[in-house]
Amino acid sequence: MITLPSTQVPVPDAVALLIGQQIPKxxxxxxxxxxxxxxxIYRLRPLASxxxxxxxxxxxxxxxRANKTLAAYNPKLVVTPGSAA
Structure with missing residues (x-):
């Protein structure tokens, strides 16, 4: 069986807006x-001074503190160095 690689499909703005409206402020x-x-954190150099x-x-x-709020809502939303920025 031949499998094709899956490609990322962008989420339309209207769909993103609907999703955002379902998440608490x-x-x-x-x-x-x-x-x-x-x-x-990426900008600062902790050993400089x-x-x-x-x-x-x-x-x-x-x-x-922000990750604690995100994890309480959904653990997959936690922001880590490899996931954002």
């Missing part, structure tokens, strides 16, 4: 926060 806000904090280390640790804490 606090979960959508947590996802936005988590992706933003992940970008902040004490201030950067403190900012890095604070960003990791905010990412963990």
């Amino acid at each position: 606090r979960v959508l806000d947590a996802e936005i926060d988590a992706v933003g904090e992940l970008r902040e 004490d201030e950067d280390r403190q900012d890095y640790e604070a960003a990791v804490g905010r990412l963990a």
